[in-house]
Amino acid sequence: QADLRIEGEFIGTLHANGEVAIGEKGAVSCKELRTQDLIVAGRLDGSVHAEGMVRITSTGKLTGRIAAGQLIVEKGAVFEGLSAMTGLEEAPAETGSGAAASDGPIRLAGGSEAG
Numbered sequence: 001q002a003d004l005r006i007e008g009e010f011i012g013t014l015h016a017n018g019e020v021a022i023g024e025k026g027a028v029s030c031k032e033l034r035t036q037d038l039i040v041a042g043r044l045d046g047s048v049h050a051e052g053m054v055r056i057t058s059t060g061k062l063t064g065r066i067a068a069g070q071l072i073v074e075k076g077a078v079f080e081g082l083s084a085m086t087g088l089e090e091a092p093a094e095t096g097s098g099a100a101a102s103d104g105p106i107r108l109a110g111g112s113e114a115g
Contacts, residue, residue: 006042024059038068040077 003018006026014020014030019037022028026042033044037052040060048054050068058076066083073079 022060 003020004014004016005021005023006028007023008025009027011029012031014028014033014035016035018035019039020033020035021039022042022044024041026044028042028044028046030044030046030048032047032049034049036050038048038050038054039057040055040062041057042060044060044062045064047065048062048068050066052068053070053072054062054066054068055072056062056074056077056079058074060074061078061080063080065081066079067086068083069085071083071085
């Protein structure tokens with residue numbers, strides 16, 4: 001069970017010390033979401049900073065940037081954006097260069113290729 005569960009619509013900035021879960025009916029738009037762990041079963045658009053784990057379930061869609069210690073994308077889930085496996089550092093810049101950035105968005109949909 002999550003420390004904070006969102007089953008409706010949320011727009012804004014969110015900082016939480018524990019686990020945040022976005023339920024299947026949840027729709028979240030965050031310029032910044034900082035938490036220990038995050039589970040996305042609904043929709044999330046924005047920038048995520050998780051010290052621990054980000055899990056996108058089979059019903060989840062995450063569009064944006066992720067900085068996390070661990071990223072789990074289940075079969076059927078959708079992830080479009082940039083990721084950095086850092087945990088404590090900042091998310092990759094949208095136009096930055098380096099190992100964490102790519103020429104275009106990365107789309108993972110149920111085991112599809114990542115670019």
